[in-house]
Amino acid sequence: MCGITACAGSDDVVDAVLTGLKNLEYRGYDSAGVATLTEEGIGVHKREGGIDRLVDVVDDSIAGRLGIGHTRWSTHGAPTDENAHPHTDCTGSVAVVHNGIIENYDELRGELSAAGHLFTSETDTEVVPHLIEAELAAGHEPEAAFRRAIDRLEGSYAIAALIDGTDAILATRRGSPLVLGVDGDRRFLASDVPSFLEFTSRVVYLHDGDVVRLATDGHEVTDADGDPVDRGIDTVDWGSEDAERDGYDHYMRKEISEQPDALERAVRGRIADDDRDVVLEDFPPGTFDGISEVHFLSCGTSHHASLYARQLLCDRGVPAHAFTAGEYATTPAPVSEETLVVAVTQSGETADTLASLRHADAAGARTLAVTNVVGSTAAREADDALFIRAGPEIGVAATKTFSSQVAVLALLVERLTEDVTGTPSDDREGMLSALRALPSHVGRVLEESTAASLAGRYGEADGRFFIGRGVAYPVAREGALKFKEITYEHAEGFAAGELKHGPLALVTRDTPVFAVFSGRHDTKTLNNVEEVRSRGAPVVAVASERNDRVLESVDECLAVPETHPDLLGVLANVQLQLVSYHVADLLDRSIDKPRNLAKSVTVE
Structure with missing residues (x-):
């Protein structure tokens, strides 16, 4: 839902921000906007519709070394110019982009309106720049004002803000994804890695509560208390070409065609040479001793992959259930320490799945995330993580990730079957041999x-x-x-x-x-x-x-x-x-x- 991008550098960053927005358009395309810190102050351009409409109106007047951008999927308010992000305060000295839902925005908006603040949109996001404005007016320094404003919010969010007079972008997250990209003297922020993948593959995965300061000379990450934290720099194994159409008319068609390669990565090194056992490095035999039942939590296409895995387990005598995560979060099934709860989520950031995963953890269940994204919230919060290795998927309709999820879940099923029942499945060798051949078989389907x-x-x-x-x-x-x-x-x-x-x-x-x-x-x-x-x-x-x-x-x-x-x-x-x-x-x-x-x- 919605896409945030930002860039801080030693030169004009407008083109980099627009490129990042274009790369994130699969997250939302109802409206788009960009704000930069210029020599005259904060400049904003935003338009209803796709990124191309925004590009048509952006000009040199907003050139700057600090920029934030947003592509919107509408939640609060219709897709209009007024509701497009970034949103600003009354003075135009604060600009904010936001992904998520601020649950107490009605209360905050009423309070701010009573204090004389004027609102121009229907969005929940607009309360944020006005909160920052109020804290600045109270005499707080910009970063303190940002933190104090964020502390007032209830709900989920990833937020990036520009404040006039501050030579940095301030950003934070809680419940919504936000990653940092490192490229020499430039720094990027985005909801997803593909936003800046053509510039850098070096990423920092931010945690809930982190506050990051992006300046033209680097970045600093602090926790909710303001203490410095070292999140480390990881290198993703995706190339920029993975996020391009590569001659296909649509990303979806490209990603359908990528399934043989995605499946090969999914099973590579995970099947013994004689096809008699699975080789899951982090899950050796006996990993799941003590587990008596399995719950799968998921949404959409991932739920169908979960139903597939649930059927495989039941066929092998392992009690298993597949729940839609949105229902599980509100009407949960009973769990115990003998329950393995498997969250299946391509992004690792699906809100309903995360809420259900947290409930299961609090109830004492063992948790496992099956996901495509290293460093995602699900991967970090679950007790363990198993990655499907599908590579970036840009098309909104999931294709290659379903195939990779089923393949990896099939491997997990074989490990669970032996650990839970005490014996391997009846035809494990035949199943693993077929898994090894699956990439070539999918290749034949595509050809014929x-x-x-x-x-x-x-x-x-x-x-x-x-x-x-x-x-x-x-x-x-x-x-x-x-x-x-x-x-x-x-x-x-x-x-x-x-x-x-x-x-x-x-x-x-x-x-x-x-x-x-x-x-x-x-x-x-x-x-x-x-x-x-x-x-x-x-x-x-x-x-x-x-x-x-x-x-x-x-x-x-x-x-x-x-x-x-x-x-x-x-x-x-x-x-x-x-x-x-x-x-x-x-x-x-x-x-x-x-x-x-x-x-x-x-x-x-």
């Missing part, structure tokens, strides 16, 4: 898929149903989610047996049904296929190329290579990603930036 031509035949329909059983059920749900996200067309994913308990009433000749077959429970799924075909609905199967029985029973088939039934869902999902992509392309949708959606949901 007929999804583009099929999309032309099923692009126009009243709706689309996706069905499956076992591990194919979460894939059906993910296929429907992807279709909805980027085509804006109606699609629903069901457990195959649920069709006859209501949804069948919506099936007509204009309702294509995509049926996912894993190689298990296929007879029952074929019975459901016959139920919809008898109502005239066309059926597209996603199944193994060797599954002749299925191929003969449907109208069309998106075939995938033969593999272990536990992993066929990963291959099927790639086919469904391609269907969604090609239909959205035919409909001329905004594929990388679907309406109303943002990449990382950092507010509850």
Whole structure:
């Protein structure tokens, strides 16, 4: 939700701030703005709409060595010029950008209005510059005024501020991501690393409560009490080309094509040479002794990966449950010290997932984060972290991260099964061998898929149903989610047996049904296929190329290579990603930036 960027350097930083905003547009694109500290004071330009509209109005009048920027995903107030960030105080001497939600803004706004402050927007953010203004007027030095203002806020936030007369950017975070980039004599701030990745791969991961001072000659990080802290500089193993389209029309299409490489990284060094055991360096055999049940916490696509892992564990005799994090945070399930709570989150910053993770920790459960981002809040706050190594994902609709999550969770499942039950899974060698082959199998799907031509035949329909059983059920749900996200067309994913308990009433000749077959429970799924075909609905199967029985029973088939039934869902999902992509392309949708959606949901 929303993207913050900032830069401090020895030369004009406006271009660097705008570049950072462009790189963060996947976090929000309702409006954008930039503020700099110029020789005449603080200069601000902001506009409703995408970054390109902002670039058109930025001129040399705001040249400066300190700059902050923001790209917005609307929460408080409509996407308008007035509601765009940065927001300023009454005097124009303070400018602020903010990501998150200030829960007590009504109270603060009333207090400030009563004191004579004038507000020009509907946003919760605007209280911040006015709070700083009030503290400055009370005689406090700029950094003290900033800290005192922040202390008044309730909720989640990442904030960066410019104060006229202060040769530095002041910033802090609580519950929303903020990272620092180090590039020679320049310093960057951003909500995500890709913002400044083309400038530097050296990053500092800030913690909740940190206050960072970015000056033209370096940076200083202090804690909430003002004491210096050393957060250290890490080097991310992503290159700037990872965050570029590289000749593809859309980031999403590029990231679909990157799945073989992402999967290879996910499993590299984690499978024994003889395929008989997993090699998780931080999780050797016996790591999970004493665990009796597993809870998965997640949202969106990550929830579907969690459902997939939950099915694998249940098939192996390990009690497991998958909860949507937003529900778990408010109506939690009981846990004990024998419960392993696994937070599955691509960014490691999803607000609902973090809230649920903290509840589980407070209740005494053991916690584990499965995430893509080293240094993320989830990775730091959980007892342990397991990284999926997918690389940066820019498209709002998750693709390669789902595949990598399932692959890494499958490895975790094998470790858990032996530790919890005392014996390896029945076909661990076959499963691990198939995992090792998964990158090449996905490569074949990408080379041989007929999804583009099929999309032309099923692009126009009243709706689309996706069905499956076992591990194919979460894939059906993910296929429907992807279709909805980027085509804006109606699609629903069901457990195959649920069709006859209501949804069948919506099936007509204009309702294509995509049926996912894993190689298990296929007879029952074929019975459901016959139920919809008898109502005239066309059926597209996603199944193994060797599954002749299925191929003969449907109208069309998106075939995938033969593999272990536990992993066929990963291959099927790639086919469904391609269907969604090609239909959205035919409909001329905004594929990388679907309406109303943002990449990382950092507010509850």
